[in-house]
Amino acid sequence: MGAxxxxxxxxxxxxxxxxxxxxxxxxxxxxxIKVESRKRLDLGRRSPPFAxxxxxxxxxxxxxxxxxxxxxxxxxxxxxxxxxxVAKRLVAxxxxxxxxxxxxxxxxxxxxxxxxxEIKPDIILASVSVAGRTGPMAxxxxxxxxxxxxxxxxxxxxxxxxxxxMPPFAYGDVVAPMFLTVGILAALEHHARTGEGQHVDVxxxxxxxxxxxxxxAEMPAEKPANADLVMAPHGxxxxxxxxxxxxxxxxxxxxxxxxxxxxxxxxxxxxRFTDRAARKxxxxxxxxxxxxxxxxxxxxxxAGALTTAGVAAAPVLDGREVLEHPGLLSAGHFLTVEHxxxxxxxxPAPPMRMAxxxxxVGPSPxxxxxxxxxxxGLLGLTPDEVAGLAxxxxxx
Amino acid sequence: xxLLQGLKVVIVADRLTDFGGRMLAELGAEVVLAETPMADGAxxxxxxxGMRRSDAPLESxxxxxxxxxxxxxxxxxxxxxxxAERFPELIHVVATGAPLGQVHRPATDLTLMALSxxxxxxxxxxxxxxxxxxEQAYALTGIQVATAALLGIAARRRTGRGQRIDVSAMQSxxxxxxxxxxxxxxxxxxxxxxxxxxxRGKSGVRQVWPCKDGYVTWSMIDNPGMMRALVGVMVDEGAxxxxxxxxxxxxxxxxxxxxxxxxxxxIVGTFFARHTxxxxxxxxxxxxxxxxxxxxxxxxxxxxxxxxxGLFVDVTDGDVTRRLPGPLFRHGGGGPTPERRVxx
Numbered sequence: 001m002g003a004x005x006x007x008x009x010x011x012x013x014x015x016x017x018x019x020x021x022x023x024x025x026x027x028x029x030x031x032x033i034k035v036e037s038r039k040r041l042d043l044g045r046r047s048p049p050f051a052x053x054x055x056x057x058x059x060x061x062x063x064x065x066x067x068x069x070x071x072x073x074x075x076x077x078x079x080x081x082x083x084x085x086v087a088k089r090l091v092a093x094x095x096x097x098x099x100x101x102x103x104x105x106x107x108x109x110x111x112x113x114x115x116x117x118e119i120k121p122d123i124i125l126a127s128v129s130v131a132g133r134t135g136p137m138a139x140x141x142x143x144x145x146x147x148x149x150x151x152x153x154x155x156x157x158x159x160x161x162x163x164x165x166m167p168p169f170a171y172g173d174v175v176a177p178m179f180l181t182v183g184i185l186a187a188l189e190h191h192a193r194t195g196e197g198q199h200v201d202v203x204x205x206x207x208x209x210x211x212x213x214x215x216x217a218e219m220p221a222e223k224p225a226n227a228d229l230v231m232a233p234h235g236x237x238x239x240x241x242x243x244x245x246x247x248x249x250x251x252x253x254x255x256x257x258x259x260x261x262x263x264x265x266x267x268x269x270x271x272r273f274t275d276r277a278a279r280k281x282x283x284x285x286x287x288x289x290x291x292x293x294x295x296x297x298x299x300x301x302x303a304g305a306l307t308t309a310g311v312a313a314a315p316v317l318d319g320r321e322v323l324e325h326p327g328l329l330s331a332g333h334f335l336t337v338e339h340x341x342x343x344x345x346x347x348p349a350p351p352m353r354m355a356x357x358x359x360x361v362g363p364s365p366x367x368x369x370x371x372x373x374x375x376x377g378l379l380g381l382t383p384d385e386v387a388g389l390a391x392x393x394x395x396x
Numbered sequence: 397x398x399l400l401q402g403l404k405v406v407i408v409a410d411r412l413t414d415f416g417g418r419m420l421a422e423l424g425a426e427v428v429l430a431e432t433p434m435a436d437g438a439x440x441x442x443x444x445x446g447m448r449r450s451d452a453p454l455e456s457x458x459x460x461x462x463x464x465x466x467x468x469x470x471x472x473x474x475x476x477x478x479x480a481e482r483f484p485e486l487i488h489v490v491a492t493g494a495p496l497g498q499v500h501r502p503a504t505d506l507t508l509m510a511l512s513x514x515x516x517x518x519x520x521x522x523x524x525x526x527x528x529x530x531e532q533a534y535a536l537t538g539i540q541v542a543t544a545a546l547l548g549i550a551a552r553r554r555t556g557r558g559q560r561i562d563v564s565a566m567q568s569x570x571x572x573x574x575x576x577x578x579x580x581x582x583x584x585x586x587x588x589x590x591x592x593x594x595x596r597g598k599s600g601v602r603q604v605w606p607c608k609d610g611y612v613t614w615s616m617i618d619n620p621g622m623m624r625a626l627v628g629v630m631v632d633e634g635a636x637x638x639x640x641x642x643x644x645x646x647x648x649x650x651x652x653x654x655x656x657x658x659x660x661x662x663i664v665g666t667f668f669a670r671h672t673x674x675x676x677x678x679x680x681x682x683x684x685x686x687x688x689x690x691x692x693x694x695x696x697x698x699x700x701x702x703x704x705x706g707l708f709v710d711v712t713d714g715d716v717t718r719r720l721p722g723p724l725f726r727h728g729g730g731g732p733t734p735e736r737r738v739x740x
Contacts, residue, residue: 003551004551024543062578149689152691167517168595182543182546201727209702212530217442217720236506314510315510318576323580333495346581356555356557
């Protein structure tokens with residue numbers, strides 16, 4: 001039994017910011033029906049990497065597969081009013097509707113919140129967009145990286161005295177859907193107590209601001225890079241091998257003693273590093289000394305020795321090392337699923353273990369895989385109606 | 397009423413649970429701070445405001461609670477397990493560094509980010525890996541803690557029983573790395589730091605550009621409509637040069653030689669450098685360039701847009717007032733907001 005068994009979700013979202021949230025719901029037992037269309041393919045299905053390089057196969061994207069585990073897929077052409085009518089039947093079935101179109105799109109196709117409430121007065125509509133549904137920037141069209149720019153993340157990323165930094169991934173597409181999941185779950189609890197639905201409006205910018213609330217409390221004049229307000233050492237140091245590094249953070253005096261005993265090199269006796277304040281004041285020199293001492297060591301062995309000595313330390317992992325990390329594997333972080341196109345493949349699981357209601361991660365759906373099951377079995381269309389609407393490009 | 401009004405939460409705040417407790421407080425739950433080893437003022441304000449401190453025995457607090465957020469960054473606490481088990485309706489969310497059942501190791505935000513695989517792609521190719529700004533591993537874990545608590549509440553609505561939920565900070569951080577592991581699994585490629593270059597196909601394009609009064613982010617990607625919209629303004633401004641004659645539907649930027657890309661980017665760079673963030677941002681908003689202005693912390697805090705959405709609030713921290721993010725998102729729940737005060 002999953003935590004959300006019985007919950008019904010009509011999922012109109014695509015690419016990353018919406019689907020990562022509905023994955024959370026689906027992996028925990030909700031029935032999530034993903035509304036897609038061959039006429040306007042989810043860009044996630046066009047995102048690499050692809051099984052066997054089949055970039056033209058809408059079911060071959062591993063990116064899509066890991067973002068849409070455990071869901072069902074139907075194809076409805078929402079640019080056709082007859083398709084919208086079918087979508088309304090799905091809304092009537094659902095407890096929650098999720099979408100991440102540009103502001104105004106749902107209203108333009110006749111599926112705005114007011115219409116959804118006419119169909120189902122207690123519906124929960126969960127929306128996520130770059131800047132939210134209200135405010136001067138409400139119509140802003142951008143990407144996950146836009147939220148980094150507007151939230152302060154880009155300005156505070158990178159090395160001191162350098163230009164802002166934009167890492168090559170959309171962190172806004174990670175954090176915003178997590179907020180959306182919390183919003184949906186909170187709205188469900190509110191519904192359980194009051195019978196009321198509502199519209200949850202998540203902006204990608206705002207969650208990004210929240211995750212650097214500490215910087216807004218401190219208002220540093222310069223990018224902190226790897227440095228900490230109070231801890232020293234607190235950085236990344238070279239090890240043997242190509243692009244091999246170890247992260248070390250000393251939080252307590254006990255940890256400092258553990259570090260200096262493990263690395264040696266006269267750290268314990270050095271008058272520049274006698275206490276926390278001295279180490280912070282001489283941080284540049286301390287980092288240089290540590291770099292000399294770590295440069296000849298293996299990052300994994302050194303991390304093991306340091307953590308055993310009570311020091312927070314970890315190797316800096318790359319994508320391969322994360323995929324193959326023994327601790328993550330034994331925790332079931334990547335679960336093996338059978339997918340009709342990708343074959344046996346590994347998909348990320350929720351980062352938690354629920355004792356009484358465990359999650360279950362199933363494969364992502366192929367495009368329109370559940371058309372008959374949903375249109376006939378759930379929404380009550382006849383097979384002839386489905387075939388006719390499919391032929392006319394409505395259920396496509 | 398606010399979304400979670402009436403829910404009672406007890407928290408042992410050790411950085412892994414803090415943001416989870418703050419989220420639940422922001423949504424209307426009563427969050428009681430039972431323990432926190434954290435002393436630093438700014439971080440305490442950022443992550444704990446809206447909670448209420450209590451010195452009452454933990455047992456009496458848990459007897460009244462729906463949710464117990466139990467931070468275990470410092471290691472196992474078997475006595476708390478025994479205590480929590482006495483309350484069968486309690487949602488007991490335990491947050492640890494390593495996944496459930498694995499040997500405890502000291503961990504901080506920095507070391508957790510190192511294990512996420514993200515640091516290896518953040519920064520410059522010729523310098524050490526960088527973390528993201530702030531304390532993202534703690535934040536990611538905190539959001540998962542809030543999610544776990546609410547999943548437990550949803551399950552309890554059906555079963556009438558609480559449960560223990562173990563959240564791993566290492567997994568929470570690793571889950572955010574949605575490209576690295578999958579790219580290796582399916583292509584054998586290992587991503588490395590590229591600075592501000594976005595590499596697609598056989599060429600790389602810039603992501604960050606200086607303008608008259610700061611920086612903007614924009615990339616020359618394969619989006620013909622976006623390119624036409626930008627070049628249209630450049631033509632009007634007499635700044636389009638060679639770009640005016642390009643049929644953007646007929647070329648693929650990702651397959652264009654780097655030297656040509658660099659020449660085109662030079663023209664765009666000159667245009668951007670002549671205009672302010674405000675002007676470029678207004679064009680982008682109106683015409684759909686996909687350009688964003690890069691805001692400083694001060695500019696974010698003073699944003700008209702965020703002010704209209706009510707994001708920042710004044711928080712009393714002893715004798716100091718801090719301007720911090722408040723509401724998590726907009727919703728129709730209404731109800732009272734949490735007390736904008738940092739607990740003692």
